[in-house]
Amino acid sequence: MSEGPSPNIALVGSPNSGKTTLFNALTGLRAKTGNYPGVTVDRREGVFREGPHQVRLVDLPGTYSLHAISEDEAVSVQVLRGELEGVEAPDAIVVVADATTLERSLPMIAEVLLLGRPTLLALTMIDELKARGGDIDLFALKRELGVPVIGVVGNRGLGVADLREQLLDPASWTPSQNLPGGDTEARFAWADALLQRITRHPVSESRLTRRLDGLLLHPIFGGLIFLAFVTFFFQAIFTWAGPAMDAFAGALDQAADWTLVTLPESWATDLLADGVIRGVGSVVVFVPQIALLFALILFFEACGYMARAAFVVDRIMGWVGLEGRCFVALLSSYACALPGVMATRTIPSPKDRLATILVAPLATCSARLPVYALLISAFVPAAPVFGPITMQGLTLMGLYLLGAVSAILFAAIFKRGMLRGASLPFYMELPPYRFPSFSSLGLQVWRRVQIFLAKAGRVILVGSIALWFLLNFPTVEPPEGATEAGAAQFQIENSLAADMGRALEPVFGPLGYDWRINIGLIGSFAARELMVSTMAQVYAYEGGEEEVEGFADLLTRADPATGEPLMSAAAGFSLMVFFVYAMLCVSTIAVVRRETASWRWPLFQFGYMTAVAWVGAFVTYQIAS
Amino acid sequence: MSGALSVTPPREPISLADLPRVGLARVVSVKGGDATSQRLRELGFTPGTEVDFVRRAPLAGPLVVQLRGYQLALRPAEACRVLIETPTGGQP
Numbered sequence: 001m002s003e004g005p006s007p008n009i010a011l012v013g014s015p016n017s018g019k020t021t022l023f024n025a026l027t028g029l030r031a032k033t034g035n036y037p038g039v040t041v042d043r044r045e046g047v048f049r050e051g052p053h054q055v056r057l058v059d060l061p062g063t064y065s066l067h068a069i070s071e072d073e074a075v076s077v078q079v080l081r082g083e084l085e086g087v088e089a090p091d092a093i094v095v096v097a098d099a100t101t102l103e104r105s106l107p108m109i110a111e112v113l114l115l116g117r118p119t120l121l122a123l124t125m126i127d128e129l130k131a132r133g134g135d136i137d138l139f140a141l142k143r144e145l146g147v148p149v150i151g152v153v154g155n156r157g158l159g160v161a162d163l164r165e166q167l168l169d170p171a172s173w174t175p176s177q178n179l180p181g182g183d184t185e186a187r188f189a190w191a192d193a194l195l196q197r198i199t200r201h202p203v204s205e206s207r208l209t210r211r212l213d214g215l216l217l218h219p220i221f222g223g224l225i226f227l228a229f230v231t232f233f234f235q236a237i238f239t240w241a242g243p244a245m246d247a248f249a250g251a252l253d254q255a256a257d258w259t260l261v262t263l264p265e266s267w268a269t270d271l272l273a274d275g276v277i278r279g280v281g282s283v284v285v286f287v288p289q290i291a292l293l294f295a296l297i298l299f300f301e302a303c304g305y306m307a308r309a310a311f312v313v314d315r316i317m318g319w320v321g322l323e324g325r326c327f328v329a330l331l332s333s334y335a336c337a338l339p340g341v342m343a344t345r346t347i348p349s350p351k352d353r354l355a356t357i358l359v360a361p362l363a364t365c366s367a368r369l370p371v372y373a374l375l376i377s378a379f380v381p382a383a384p385v386f387g388p389i390t391m392q393g394l395t396l397m398g399l400y401l402l403g404a405v406s407a408i409l410f411a412a413i414f415k416r417g418m419l420r421g422a423s424l425p426f427y428m429e430l431p432p433y434r435f436p437s438f439s440s441l442g443l444q445v446w447r448r449v450q451i452f453l454a455k456a457g458r459v460i461l462v463g464s465i466a467l468w469f470l471l472n473f474p475t476v477e478p479p480e481g482a483t484e485a486g487a488a489q490f491q492i493e494n495s496l497a498a499d500m501g502r503a504l505e506p507v508f509g510p511l512g513y514d515w516r517i518n519i520g521l522i523g524s525f526a527a528r529e530l531m532v533s534t535m536a537q538v539y540a541y542e543g544g545e546e547e548v549e550g551f552a553d554l555l556t557r558a559d560p561a562t563g564e565p566l567m568s569a570a571a572g573f574s575l576m577v578f579f580v581y582a583m584l585c586v587s588t589i590a591v592v593r594r595e596t597a598s599w600r601w602p603l604f605q606f607g608y609m610t611a612v613a614w615v616g617a618f619v620t621y622q623i624a625s
Numbered sequence: 626m627s628g629a630l631s632v633t634p635p636r637e638p639i640s641l642a643d644l645p646r647v648g649l650a651r652v653v654s655v656k657g658g659d660a661t662s663q664r665l666r667e668l669g670f671t672p673g674t675e676v677d678f679v680r681r682a683p684l685a686g687p688l689v690v691q692l693r694g695y696q697l698a699l700r701p702a703e704a705c706r707v708l709i710e711t712p713t714g715g716q717p
């Protein structure tokens with residue numbers, strides 16, 4: 001470790017000030033994310049070294065003033081004042097401000113300077129200021145404020161080396177004594193007068209932004225472009241991530257097979273191959289999709305389009321009782337509820353955020369797709385309806401629509417009921433369009449993938465190991481002369497899982513499910529993606545997992561023992577509806593617990609979704625049979 | 626905008642939600658003393674600040690205004706807390 005002093009410096013600034021890009025440029029990979037104690041506000045900390053010295057940096061949530069009105073703003077203010085328990089007060093503060101919007105941010109800069117701590121002002125977007133014809137006398141600004149002022153271009157690294165050097169010695173950053181006390185009005189009056197003195201040439205408006213907004217926010221074209229954006233988003237996360245996901249899945253399958261062949265035959269080898277490797281595999285397979293999803297969200301966020309998308313859908317979301325920014329989180333949930341729930345952090349109002357979290361798992365996540373594919377190809381005829389559109393395609397679309405409509409409906413119910421009222425005003429800055437920094441984006445994507453792996457990985461690994469034990473214990477001797485498949489079947493019929501499946505029959509019997517489907521449901525509770533593989537084991541399907549048709553065909557065949565089909569069509573439809581609503585995913589429960597900092601909401605969510613799923617599936621079964 | 630040049634006695638201020646599409650507007654005050662009103666002041670709606678209309682989403686959706694060198698989207702519910710004056714007073 002270093003010998004020199006190790007100052008602890010806090011980065012504070014308004015949203016869109018380029019603060020996070022600057023933080024990433026300073027700390028790179030040596031940063032970690034977590035939560036502040038007791039609240040669900042991102043805590044980003046990092047270190048950087050300059051010669052023998054080490055500097056610790058903390059990136060505080062963006063805030064427009066020190067009069068906090070939301071949870072994350074409150075955290076910023078408490079940390080700055082050294083009032084947050086368990087977090088040490090910073091030795092010095094770096095205020096990050098966009099050089100093109102000083103007219104708005106100077107009053108907050110004054111507020112921070114008035115805290116009396118050593119402070120430095122980092123002015124970002126200096127290149128954009130020049131490009132838009134603006135010119136500010138930074139020396140005069142430094143003289144007036146009494147603290148160092150450094151111009152930086154975070155996304156190109158300009159000025160960052162200079163800033164690093166300055167950060168080593170915060171003791172000399174003493175704010176001026178001539179700063180405005182008093183109210184907001186007095187601070188703005190002071191800021192206006194100061195700007196008059198230091199502005200050589202005012203910044204003109206971004207012509208690119210005006211032109212692009214004329215199109216992207218147009219009452220008609222804006223809406224069409226938004227629809228095209230959503231289509232593009234879906235297409236990207238479902239088809240572009242496909243090859244990478246298939247490659248991951250293939251490699252893991254090979255690893256599991258290799259383990260089975262190479263290691264001595266024992267239950268430990270089986271556990272390693274089928275429990276651990278395939279279990280971890282079912283999580284890792286989603287990494288390309290989640291990384292791509294976050295890369296797209298963060299890219300469109302950084303270049304300025306997400307704020308426009310939120311503007312375009314705000315009216316529609318308003319009917320439900322939510323706001324435009326909730327849309328992004330719901331959209332993400334179509335890949336997976338975990339990133340969707342994590343993406344709700346951009347929603348400032350806690351009530352809107354909670355309502356969005358509560359309905360996010362109703363969006364059809366990609367883990368449901370294999371289940372739908374199996375059930376649809378088993379029970380829905382492929383008959384053409386119109387042109388290339390078949391009954392099967394329409395059914396799949398119907399299931400997606402059912403999820404979407406239900407999400408909207410329940411959001412409306414929650415916002416009109418227990419989450420009534422706007423606790424925060426709606427306002428949203430529309431920043432100029434900007435070209436994002438790819439290294440900063442990469443770091444942010446990486447941090448989110450880490451959270452996903454840590455959360456989902458642990459839960460699904462434990463779940464798939466537990467499931468393996470349930471299916472393989474107690475060990476029974478197969479009857480004389482049984483084939484290998486018959487022996488495996490006999491083992492499962494006498495396993496703990498089968499006991500549990502039979503014990504659940506009174507609960508799920510009215511929905512048309514027998515003990516075999518119940519085992520599948522137990523498996524899918526660890527992760528929906530385990531449903532198909534568990535069912536394949538239970539029904540002793542010998543083909544590969546990709547061969548949906550073969551497995552679907554098997555499900556409709558008659559059970560040799562009873563003469564009835566293994567799964568009835570009514571049970572199949574009932575199961576589809578159950579999957580639309582049921583919160584069959586421990587990882588989502590864990591993430592909701594983390595994001596709401598209590599067990600109350602995940603339990604409520606689990607309760608309402610299970611109840612709706614049961615009733616929906618019951619009605620479907622009764623009608624279909 | 627037929628009355629733009631006529632000299633009339635001071636009129637009642639209008640709300641920002643009724644901001645005219647063209648012409649000059651200045652903030653008179655922000656109604657209320659709660660957190661929302663305080664935040665509107667901190668976003669720069671202080672007396673005398675010039676506000677320009679940028680666009681309005683259809684169906685009484687949010688309004689985009691330009692003030693202090695940046696653009697801000699507000700819903701009508703928040704915008705109506707900001708009182709403005711125009712050369713033609715209360716006739717947007």
